[in-house]
Amino acid sequence: MVVENAERQTAITLSGVWKIFGEQWQTALDEVRRHALSKQEVLEKHNCVIGVADVSLTIDRGEIFCVMGLSGSGKSTLVRHINRLLEPSAGQIEIEGVDIMSMPPEALRRFRNERIAMVFQNFALMPHRSVLDNVAMPLEIRGVNKNRRLEAAAKSLALVELSGWGNKFAHELSGGMQQRVGLARALTADPDILLMDEPFSALDPLIRRQLQTEFMKLASTMNKTTVFITHDLDEAVRIGHRIAIMRDGHVVQIGTPEDIVMNPADPYVADFVAGISRLKVVRARAVMQPIDRYEAEHGKLPDSAPSFGEHENLRALIDAAIQSPEAMCIRDTEGQAVGVVTRSDLLTTIVEGTETE
Numbered sequence: 001m002v003v004e005n006a007e008r009q010t011a012i013t014l015s016g017v018w019k020i021f022g023e024q025w026q027t028a029l030d031e032v033r034r035h036a037l038s039k040q041e042v043l044e045k046h047n048c049v050i051g052v053a054d055v056s057l058t059i060d061r062g063e064i065f066c067v068m069g070l071s072g073s074g075k076s077t078l079v080r081h082i083n084r085l086l087e088p089s090a091g092q093i094e095i096e097g098v099d100i101m102s103m104p105p106e107a108l109r110r111f112r113n114e115r116i117a118m119v120f121q122n123f124a125l126m127p128h129r130s131v132l133d134n135v136a137m138p139l140e141i142r143g144v145n146k147n148r149r150l151e152a153a154a155k156s157l158a159l160v161e162l163s164g165w166g167n168k169f170a171h172e173l174s175g176g177m178q179q180r181v182g183l184a185r186a187l188t189a190d191p192d193i194l195l196m197d198e199p200f201s202a203l204d205p206l207i208r209r210q211l212q213t214e215f216m217k218l219a220s221t222m223n224k225t226t227v228f229i230t231h232d233l234d235e236a237v238r239i240g241h242r243i244a245i246m247r248d249g250h251v252v253q254i255g256t257p258e259d260i261v262m263n264p265a266d267p268y269v270a271d272f273v274a275g276i277s278r279l280k281v282v283r284a285r286a287v288m289q290p291i292d293r294y295e296a297e298h299g300k301l302p303d304s305a306p307s308f309g310e311h312e313n314l315r316a317l318i319d320a321a322i323q324s325p326e327a328m329c330i331r332d333t334e335g336q337a338v339g340v341v342t343r344s345d346l347l348t349t350i351v352e353g354t355e356t357e
């Protein structure tokens with residue numbers, strides 16, 4: 001999680017959001033609510049398509065919230081409700097406490113321009129404008145004068161490590177660079193919320209990983225609330241604080257990468273997580289045994305026991321276990337000893353993970 005519970009602030013709230021495409025959407029919605037029809041049944045009976053089905057969730061300020069699922073599961077449809085590019089068939093949407101459903105068109109337009117930015121897979125840059133002009137576009141739309149907007153654009157370009165490329169045309173840059181320009185353009189608007197629709201999917205794996213790392217660094221220093229669509233669970237696990245998994249318009253599970261990998265809610269999610277190495281996501285907290293139980297069986301844990309934070313990842317614990325057979329003391333964020341991890345706890349976790357795979 002981004003911050004501890006007491007300090008969390010909600011940025012986005014969706015309550016009972018439905019989107020049904022098709023002329024008979026109202027009839028279809030009424031019936032699906034009464035009889036829980038499947039996506040296929042709604043299509044056959046009403047010639048309508050369920051895009052989003054009764055989704056309620058909250059996203060915290062500063063959180064990177066990944067939305068993942070197979071093609072057609074409703075990821076883009078869901079995210080396009082956050083800036084009201086799509087009107088929901090039913091439900092409420094609040095951004096920073098503001099009910100965006102009740103905004104008049106002009107206020108909504110301003111809200112979109114100033115508070116929310118989108119980054120797409122296909123870059124959506126103007127090929128025959130300079131990189132700097134592309135990056136400055138959100139401020140041009142806002143009517144900011146040329147000097148100020150080019151200055152802001154140059155700062156954004158520096159953030160994505162493309163200083164010096166401002167005078168090139170967008171089409172002269174490689175795919176990875178164009179995607180960074182897309183990100184810089186979104187950042188120039190200094191939005192509260194970034195909506196990213198498969199931004200790195202078109203890139204080759206090495207560049208993609210590099211951009212993920214750069215994005216994570218930027219997001220943590222700039223504290224932007226980010227909704228990040230991906231169909232790649234590896235990517236979601238790597239960059240998401242939490243992940244929502246969608247199927248046929250429903251959100252079937254929301255949790256931290258660790259929650260999802262350790263406790264998949266159903267066989268659909270289990271199938272996704274089968275290929276994910278537990279080493280990357282599991283934290284000490286999930287594998288430790290309570291300190292009282294350990295000490296009742298084995299006696300007091302020596303003061304010299306190696307000590308780790310409860311959010312430490314499994315990889316670090318395994319490295320320590322290779323060095324020394326001693327049980328490890330796990331501490332909470334206040335430094336209080338809360339658990340113990342032994343070599344056998346680690347082995348059990350690894351073996352269970354391998355069996356799942």
Ligand SMILES: Nc1ncnc2c1ncn2[C@@H]1O[C@H](COP(=O)(O)OP(=O)(O)OP(=O)(O)O)[C@@H](O)[C@H]1O
Nearest residue numbers: 021049050051070071072073074075076077078231
């Ligand atoms: N404008 C539209 N009219 C009719 N049906 C639509 C429309 N947009 C989306 N849909 C349907 O809504 C469902 C969800 O589509 P959506 O594009 O949100 O899925 P997705 O998970 O983002 O897929 P992908 O990963 O392929 O982009 C799909 O069944 C799709 O066919």
